[in-house]
Amino acid sequence: MKRILKWFVRIVLVLLVVAFLWVFVAYWRSTNDCGKTAAPTNPMKAIVRCDYGLANLKLEDVEKPVPENDQILVKIHAVSVNPYDWHFVEGTPYVMRAIADVGLRKPKDIRLGVDFSGTVEAVGKDVTQFKPGDEVFGGRDGAFAEYVCRRAVGAVAPKPAGLTFEQAASINIAGITALQGVRDKGKVQPGQKVLINGASGGVGTFAVQLAKNFGAEVTGVCSTRNLEMVQSLGADHVIDYTKEDFTKGDQHYDVILDNVGNHSLSEYRRLLTPNGIYVLIGGGSANEQGLLGGLGKALNAAVYSRFVKQKMGMMMADPSAKDLTLLADMMQSGKIKPVIDRTYKSLSEVPEAIRYVEEGHARGKVVITVE
Numbered sequence: 001m002k003r004i005l006k007w008f009v010r011i012v013l014v015l016l017v018v019a020f021l022w023v024f025v026a027y028w029r030s031t032n033d034c035g036k037t038a039a040p041t042n043p044m045k046a047i048v049r050c051d052y053g054l055a056n057l058k059l060e061d062v063e064k065p066v067p068e069n070d071q072i073l074v075k076i077h078a079v080s081v082n083p084y085d086w087h088f089v090e091g092t093p094y095v096m097r098a099i100a101d102v103g104l105r106k107p108k109d110i111r112l113g114v115d116f117s118g119t120v121e122a123v124g125k126d127v128t129q130f131k132p133g134d135e136v137f138g139g140r141d142g143a144f145a146e147y148v149c150r151r152a153v154g155a156v157a158p159k160p161a162g163l164t165f166e167q168a169a170s171i172n173i174a175g176i177t178a179l180q181g182v183r184d185k186g187k188v189q190p191g192q193k194v195l196i197n198g199a200s201g202g203v204g205t206f207a208v209q210l211a212k213n214f215g216a217e218v219t220g221v222c223s224t225r226n227l228e229m230v231q232s233l234g235a236d237h238v239i240d241y242t243k244e245d246f247t248k249g250d251q252h253y254d255v256i257l258d259n260v261g262n263h264s265l266s267e268y269r270r271l272l273t274p275n276g277i278y279v280l281i282g283g284g285s286a287n288e289q290g291l292l293g294g295l296g297k298a299l300n301a302a303v304y305s306r307f308v309k310q311k312m313g314m315m316m317a318d319p320s321a322k323d324l325t326l327l328a329d330m331m332q333s334g335k336i337k338p339v340i341d342r343t344y345k346s347l348s349e350v351p352e353a354i355r356y357v358e359e360g361h362a363r364g365k366v367v368i369t370v371e
């Protein structure tokens, strides 16, 4: 028995040393294209970074992309910023550098941005959905640029004529997350009581309006300065988190959409009806991410929900042209409206726009006009 134990300890130690060496080597080998590419022959401006950190973002000339057979080339008119962008800027929570393979020491992808709107400039030979001159919006990695190429299928849809490019650029991540949170994960039904924690941010402002459109009685949690705005979006009740802890109230909810993640799972559960659903969307400011960030709570929720009657778990938004079109149509017909906190006027202001979103107090969406 003693010998087996000895061998077991030896094997564990060897495995630990191998794992440590693997991480060490992978860390120092982690690199990117910075400084290794030839000067662009057909340049366009784009935000690039060689290292993690906001201070390392630069507006530089890069090669203008050429669409492949199944792609469209879009001249970008506006982009919007999401917390997703600062996760990639900072490379946090750190675990995502390993599990999402985004680069342990340096970011693998030197480009940033996702949400865009613009005009199709060229299409690949297999593209039937779009033609040059069409106005579109959607999402694509590397969108903080003058042009982007993306497949004609997926997260891209025609921009309704009644929307500005800035409004259309605000939809992709926040709108789709709110829609899928309310409709697919929360399964919100008419007459249900829905609480939205973080009702004044990008996701929250869409979620309040969508939950109202689904016929729910909506309670929005936000700070004093946003009470009126959240009410104007249709919330039936508002709770000022600076004055009141909503988890201490005696109201129960059929669905809780959580954009903040600042309470324990048992506190949320206490607020749920017996068959209630808690949807963790995100949370944690840029300087609270550490090793696991919101993933810690997501893992806890996955285990916790196995022992309780209510459904409790994290959602991940799924890019979808159908949902983009639905959201744009709802905007066009006035059922929902985009809430745009501020609009920056050029790509060179992307770092400032991300810095502002990193502070965690955006009121709706932050947009950048690209000219």
Ligand SMILES: NC(=O)c1ccc[n+]([C@@H]2O[C@H](COP(=O)([O-])OP(=O)(O)OC[C@H]3O[C@@H](n4cnc5c(N)ncnc54)[C@H](OP(=O)(O)O)[C@@H]3O)[C@@H](O)[C@H]2O)c1
Pocket: 082, 083, 084, 173, 174, 177, 197, 198, 199, 200, 201, 202, 203, 204, 221, 222, 223, 224, 226, 241, 259, 260, 262, 280, 281, 282, 283, 284, 315, 316, 317, 357, 360, 361, 362, 363, 364
């Ligand atoms: N799971 C997914 O697929 C997915 C998709 C999109 C986003 N997310 C995550 O969801 C979260 C929200 O995204 P977002 O785009 O809405 O972010 P955001 O626009 O940056 O949200 C900022 C808002 O949060 C509010 N807030 C901050 N602390 C609060 C608190 N203690 N209680 C209530 N509200 C508070 C702020 O209001 P005050 O100024 O009044 O404090 C501000 O209006 C982020 O963590 C993001 O990473 C996840």
